[in-house]
Amino acid sequence: MPTEVAAPATGDVIRVLIVDDIASTRENLQKLLAFEDDISVVATAGNGREGVEAARQLSPHVVLMDVNMPVMDGIEATETLAVEAPQCPVVIMSVQGERDYLRRAMQSGARAFLIKPFSGDELLSSIRRVHELEGKKGTYLRQLQAASAGSAQVAAGTPVPSRGRVAEVHLVMAGKGGCGKSLLATNLATALRMEGAGRVCLVDLDLQFGDVGVLLNLSHGRTISDLVDSAQSLDAEFVDEVLADGPEGLRVLLAPLSPELGDLVRAEHIRGIFDILSREFDHIVVDSGGPFAEPTLESIDLADHVLVLGALNIPAIKNTKLLLKTLDSLKVAPDRVMVVVNHHDAHAAYDRGSIEENLRSPVALELPSEAKLVGASVHRAVPVVVGSPDSEVARRIRALARRLAPQAVAAGSDDGRRAAGARRFGFRR
Ligand SMILES: Nc1ncnc2c1ncn2[C@@H]1O[C@H](COP(=O)(O)OP(=O)(O)O)[C@@H](O)[C@H]1O
Ligand SMILES: [Mg+2]
The missing domain is CATH 3.40.50.2300 (Response regulator)
Incomplete structure (x- = not known):
């Protein structure tokens, strides 16, 4: 009893x-x-x-x-x-x-x-x-109900979130390491800039083994650890100082300099940081570490799109399937999930239909394997979309960027929002 x-x-x-x-x-x-x-x-x-x-x-x-x-x-x-x-x-x-x-x-x-x-x-x-x-969820549901009842007024006593959310968050994750998350995240973030998607920030949340800094050759010296140290007094200006300047005007929040510092970054820090970033940027691309790591779990909640990257080998497919099931059980709506299949270590002929059937999910994008080109990009620390813009990998990632930022495409690359954004938050053109 x-x-x-x-x-x-x-x-x-x-x-x-x-x-x-x-x-x-x-x-x-x-x-x-x-x-x-x-x-x-x-x-x-x-x-x-x-x-x-x-x-x-x-x-x-x-x-x-x-x-x-x-x-x-x-x-x-x-x-x-x-x-x-x-x-x-x-x-x-x-x-x-x-x-x-x-x-x-x-x-x-x-x-x-x-x-x-x-x-x-x-x-x-x-x-x-x-x-x-749980309380927030209740508030949110009540607001949704109020909105769908056609009422512009939110129920009395229900706190209205004070801060407007601006950025779209795109989380790149995978069922296991080595699938190409960092390749996709760095190139997608750069491609969003190239497509005129406005202010873009790339966040390296692979807190133990983050390699965005190496991939983009950014030795800025300031990382997410600086933000954790000053968590009590975080403001947009300080966050701006901590961000590094990446290619094409991309801003980058780097991972800690050593793995043990990653443990000090807690879920509440991540929420605080995203709270600021989402008001200062139009798009946030997140490179993640393990699928069940706390920062990854935290960003699933914050993400508008979850890009699930799978490689073409049996363990990777199995893990992708598991990850998709997990997202489903976390109530991530299927339209927020995009499956990306990376061919880089494919061992067998690939049949898209059977993979889709196996994953019970459509494949949104396939990335071809281009060992030489990707190898050179890593070696030179220049994203493929910049170094080899005509390659198939680059073209497909740019197409993905257009899909994720349709407003930018519709408005052309010189809309007023961008120009306004250019004056704020160290936005580089
Ligand atoms: N499409 C591809 N063609 C060639 N090499 C690739 C491709 N995708 C990934 N790679 C290589 O595979 C390795 C793992 O990629 P990475 O992005 O670091 O994976 P993750 O971040 O998921 O651990 C890297 O050496 C990367 O250059
Ligand atoms: Mg990585």
């Missing part, structure tokens, strides 16, 4: 349900949370089934869910809650090494993950963030 805990009935308190089969873990978590004025544990449960039952009855704001439990494990319980009590967001607590669990947890609809052992601060910020996001 779940144990209900007497809780103060104040309105602003985050009501938490703890589900873990180890009694001492439940107690420790409860003790930790007892110190927080804004958090209250409403019940504890010893297995997934009890957890689901308690969530149904008590509608907690956040459910902390262990993975390995008897009767019903945390993954199944999370899946059940996603259907039966979607208003109860789940934070999964799993042990390091349970990587497969992590993946399954993500597919099951969990909102956040804590890897055991985690610190009290990690626990608290995770609970608060998930709760806050």
Whole structure:
């Protein structure tokens, strides 16, 4: 039986349900949370089934869910809650090494993950963030409903986001490394500039092994780490100073100089940085690291388009399929997803139809393999779209850029918006 805990009935308190089969873990978590004025544990449960039952009855704001439990494990319980009590967001607590669990947890609809052992601060910020996001989601849904009811007025008491969002965000990701993410991201961002898409920023979110700086030969010395260090006082001017100047007037936010610095970049930093960038740019292209890395997950939320890059070999296709399924379970609408197939290490004759059938998704773009040309581009640190503009790779990436920035194409390359943008934010022509 779940144990209900007497809780103060104040309105602003985050009501938490703890589900873990180890009694001492439940107690420790409860003790930790007892110190927080804004958090209250409403019940504890010893297995997934009890957890689901308690969530149904008590509608907690956040459910902390262990993975390995008897009767019903945390993954199944999370899946059940996603259907039966979607208003109860789940934070999964799993042990390091349970990587497969992590993946399954993500597919099951969990909102956040804590890897055991985690610190009290990690626990608290995770609970608060998930709760806050859930609140935002509710606000957003209410606004949508208000808008679709034909009402220009947003429901009374609903906060209206104060900052206008400008930039379109294009996230480049892949099921595994080496598929050509960085090649596509650097060239797409440059191509957007060449196509007159306005202010473009390339963000290297491969925080451990980011190589945009090397690919574009930018030794600017300032990186995303500088923004994290000054997270409290971030403003557009400072962000502008940290951005490097890439080819064709592209601005670039570089990855940390060493891998361990990448760990210091948290989800809230990324949101803060994008908040500023999205008001200063028309397009943001994101190069990403691992598909399940925190920065990648964070940017999925922020992206208008998710470009899923797949190479043509069996493991890459398998991982692409898995990634597409994951995006689907994260409720990323199919029209936000574009599959790009890169031929660079194809070992067999390629049949587009069978790949589309296998992935159950149309292929938006194919990139031909051009080892010599791409090799030379990497060696010279000049994007293919600049160094070999007539090559097939360049032509296709420019066509993709036009597709992602149709307004620029329609308006021609000299529209007023661009000119206005040129005076702001160190925009280079
Ligand atoms: N279409 C292509 N033709 C030739 N070489 C390619 C192509 N796409 C990628 N490559 C090469 O494959 C390697 C991996 O690409 P990269 O963009 O660094 O992948 P990722 O960022 O996904 O790890 C690089 O050496 C790159 O130059
Ligand atoms: Mg890369």
